[in-house]
Structures are given as C-alpha cells and as structure tokens.
Amino acid sequence: MDAISALHNRISVNLLDSPAPTKDQLDNIFKAGLRACDHKNLRPWKFLLIQGDARHAFGKLMASVKEKSSPAGECSEELKTKLLSKPLRAPTIITVVADIKVHDKVPEIEQILSAGAAAQMMMTAAFAQGLGAIWRSGSMMFETTMQEGLGLTKDQKIIGFLYIGQIKACKKVPDLKVSDFVEVWGSN
Template sequence: MDNMGEQRINWIKSRRSIGNLEAPAPTHNQIKTAISCAATAPDHKKLRPWRFIVTEGDARKAFGQALLEAAEAKAATEGEELSDKTRKKTANLPMRAPTIITVVTQMQEHKKVPPFEQMLSAGAAVQNLILALKAQGFSSVWRTGLLCNEPAVKAYFGVGVDDYVTAFVYTGTSPTESPARKPMDIESLISFKS
C-alpha cells in the first residue's frame, strides 16, 4: 500500500462519534456534498431506498416535541407517566447539535431486492454521509434510540408504516479535540475460508 492509501485507511480508522456538538454546522452546500456521497452507497437495482431530512434552527424544537409526544405515548401504553425532568430532557434531545440529518427508508417493491437489502443500503448511505461530513471538518454521531420509529416520530418525518427512521446524524463542530481511538483487536471477528 502506498503512503496515500495508508493515510486514507488511518483517516477512516480515526472516525469517532461525538455526542454534543456546537456551531459552526455544515452549510447547505456542504450538506448537499455529504448527501451526494451518501447516495453512492451500494444500492441494488438503483432503487434509492433512502431519503434525507435536514433539521436545524428552531425546527429542532418541533422535532423535540415529536420525540416528547412519542415518549408520552410509549409511557402511557406501559401504564407509566413521564417525570417533568424526563419530559424536559426528551424535548431537548435535538438541541445537542446545530444540525440533524435524519435518514429514512423509502422501501420499494422489487422481486430482486428484498427489504433487508434496502435497509442495509440505507445503513451504508449513513456511513458514507458521516465520512463525508468528517472529510469537510465536521463531527457527528449516529443516533436512533427507542423513540425513532414510534408513530409520532414517523409521522413528524412523513415516514410510512413499512418504512424506518434509520439514523439521526447529529452534526456540527466538536467543542474538544476528538480522543484518539485505541487499536482494536479484530482477530476474533475474522475467519478465512480457502
């Protein structure tokens, strides 16, 4: 491997999830660039079974209200009631970053492309998105959580019954330098068959 290839490998291996982010956030053009990279994900039959919804500014508060509505509905079905502290924390979840890119599926009927392939394509699109944001100097974290596919959240994003919210990609600038990643032992994850 040449030096440039090794640098690229090390750059990918340096990716870290950063939970709390601040401004500056990517511009609309930078987000479009990242999404153009996301759209190069493996996509059997070119179905493009994913969509990207960018939430920023005051729209994050409306998103927080959708999360709160989902949490209250979920708690009610379990015979529970949310505390004021939990209600406030839930409503403020989207305020942890200046921009959130929500990735949702748009599954399509196709005899050669089962739903699981389309879901995996959406996951690959998210990874490309995160790497493209990193390449432009931004940090991110891929979040989902127990509320992401509750009816109130799906309705907020216009996600169909048979589709999924696959990622909330929180993005912005890290207030601190990202810690170095420790080397991972991958031997137990690999098997070779010849």
C-alpha cells in the same frame, strides 16, 4: 483528507457545537450518502434535514412520542424537558430513512442495509470535512407516532438520526487489531 484516512480514522463525536455545516459541506454529505451500495438502483433512501428552529419542533415531537408510548404516568416532566433539549445538542440533524420499494429481487432487508450504508457514508463525509458527527438511534425511532410526526409512510423506516456540528471535544478511540476480527474461511 484522503478517503483511506477518513475511513481509518473516523470517530463518533457527541460534543458538538455551532456553527452548522455550510451548504457546500451538507451537499458533500448528501452526495456521499447517494453513493451507498444499492441493489438494482432502487435509491431506497430519504434524508430529512433538521436545523434552526425545526430542532425545537423535533424536541416537542420526541417528548410527545415518549409520552404517548409510555404507560400512563411514567413519562415525567423531567424526562419531557430532557427530550425537548436533545435536538439542541447539535446545530444539524439528518434523519436517515429507508424508503422501501416493492421489488421481487431486492428484499426489504437489503434496502434497509442500503440506507444504513448511506448513513455511514454520510458520517464519513462529515468527518472528512472536519465536522463532528454521531449516529443516534433508540426505541423512539420505531414508534408509529415518530414516523407519522416526521411525515413518513408505512413503507419508510427510520435508520437513525445523524447529529452533525463543529467538534467541541472528542475522546480517543482505541486502535483495533484487524487480526482480532478476521478469519480466513475454507483454508486447511
């Protein structure tokens, strides 16, 4: 698929199936992420690959984080069971992390945006290879216990979780009119 087609047609797919992306497909996805806009070439990203049995461990981490962050008694067994199975919705999960560097000309927000750009490039690379992907986030990614459970430092922030696999089913996304979102500034 050519780049413009991938950019114009990429959609999020939440119904994913096995098999996991191949090593070559994953290499392409990671290489795309490494081409994100990056002020001063700080490379403010880190990617955690979660596959196979590690998805079960990730589910346990999610349940533990929710239990610790919920007021006493508000994390039901039903919710914990649901969280244990969430990572099993895709054969591959990539946690995208902003790895913040101290720099006098590149503020933290620019580095976070760069990591977000890396995530978007990776989503598009997955789509261009015929894979389905969805970028998941939520309040749990901001919890210290999640960051610690993933082995992150205080200078690293989770940008999101990219769930990637074979497309089981997807919905049609409406076409958007460019003119609904673009204004010409400064013209009379």
